[in-house]
């Protein structure tokens with residue numbers, strides 16, 4: 001037993017039980033299917049996943065190069081370890097390579113009861129390689145399927161379970177579902193991912209009484225390796241959360257479709273069938289886009305847009321941002337106080353493309369939803385906007401979050417809450433922000449002295465008065481943020497270049 005140590009909570013103090021799926025399946029070294037797909041699907045769907053490994057495959061996007069079956073006794077040992085201690089809600093099975101392993105599994109399931117059993121009767125991989133041979137059919141039919149709450153064969157597996165009947169239409173799928181139901185499982189989902197001549201991906205569910213067709217558009221992609229494992233794990237995940245079988249299938253199918261659509265163009269491996277992205281995050285890190293981590297030096301010349309000014313000078317926000325970046329701005333914030341959300345998002349996408357091209361971070365003022373929708377590099381918030389701590393939870397650890405601060409107390413809180421930088425001002429009086437208190441050079445210096453985060457000065461700064469700001473020599477002061485000095489001018493490019501030169505000269509003077 002664990003002793004309670006001083007200052008450390010005991011294990012018993014934790015009370016939050018979370019939904020839990022145990023997958024009993026094979027490892028896929030390429031990590032598109034098998035155990036790896038199950039772990040990713042459960043994590044993506046918000047469910048804990050433990051793993052009992054039945055076989056280790058050497059596998060990639062070309063096919064299966066080798067299979068090493070885990071000895072029965074060791075499968076039994078893994079099952080006992082997990083089931084006796086961690087009490088999963090649902091068990092999901094994938095590759096079961098020997099009748100002995102099925103026997104061990106069925107015995108364990110009788111000894112340790114779970115809420116539901118999801119059986120994906122894996123036999124042949126999409127590449128055509130055998131993962132569980134015909135000698136498994138009797139074990140599936142006689143031992144495992146009668147215990148299953150739902151079984152999810154693809155067309156070939158459904159056909160094999162029924163002695164080789166041809167399955168070519170949705171009507172064939174229905175009669176197959178009915179015949180498989182007679183073997184004993186409570187529900188049967190025949191998957192039509194491979195249905196020839198179908199523009200939809202149709203799966204048929206039979207619950208012993210009614211048939212339900214689940215249709216989604218067929219995504220044109222090579223990246224569909226592991227869809228079956230993912231679908232079964234996602235069904236298990238929903239059942240673990242407490243869904244009915246019908247809702248679990250509906251949500252799981254929608255999830256697979258969304259993930260396939262997101263991943264249609266990603267490139268991993270040279271074979272016919274690539275993996276897809278369960279977390280829908282990989283594209284944001286594609287090697288094509290040049291996204292670099294935030295550095296305090298990014299704050300040197302911080303351009304903040306203003307749509308009224310750009311309208312006045314007859315240029316689009318994108319063109320204004322492009323000129324600022326080409327003139328030497330080192331970070332850009334889109335600040336659109338009176339734009340409609342749709343227009344704001346379109347402007348953001350256009351500016352993001354320009355900034356990515358130049359390797360300059362691009363932030364959105366206030367609107368976390370817009371930042372997420374266009375995958376901007378981060379946000380800048382004010383004291384009365386979304387709290388930094390909440391913004392951090394929503395945006396994750398690597399987005400940039402900046403916050404406006406006027407006092408050392410606010411700066412300290414920004415640091416504790418997980419901001420990356422603070423904006424301090426107004427340094428000089430300004431008319432871009434109404435009712436804004438001017439903190440002056442003194443106020444700026446006080447904040448800089450106390451701040452543990454890099455600081456950018458803001459408020460009424462331009463060519464005529466940037467020198468005293470930079471020559472304050474305040475610790476943590478990394479640069480200046482400007483609006484009118486760049487955008488309320490005839491040539492954004494020329495003004496940015498001039499300001500950049502002045503900043504560089506003043507920093508040299510200080511050093």
Ligand SMILES: Nc1ncnc2c1ncn2[C@@H]1O[C@H](COP(=O)(O)OP(=O)(O)OP(=O)(O)O)[C@@H](O)[C@H]1O
Pocket residue numbers: 033124125126153154155191192193194201202203216217218219220221224225226227228229230231253256257260
């Ligand atoms: N191109 C696609 N677009 C949309 N959905 C698809 C596509 N391919 C498969 N699906 C869906 O994915 C799920 C898995 O079906 P599929 O028939 O591919 O299983 P499987 O052959 O067991 O997969 P695998 O063995 O590769 O893991 C089903 O819900 C199916 O409709």
Ligand SMILES: Cc1ncc(CO)c(N)n1
Pocket residue numbers: 025026027028033034035057059094095122124125126131225226228229
């Ligand atoms: C290990 C493993 N399990 C299941 C499948 C089915 O896609 C696969 N290809 N590999």
Ligand SMILES: [Mg+2]
Pocket residue numbers: 122154228229
């Ligand atoms: Mg499959």
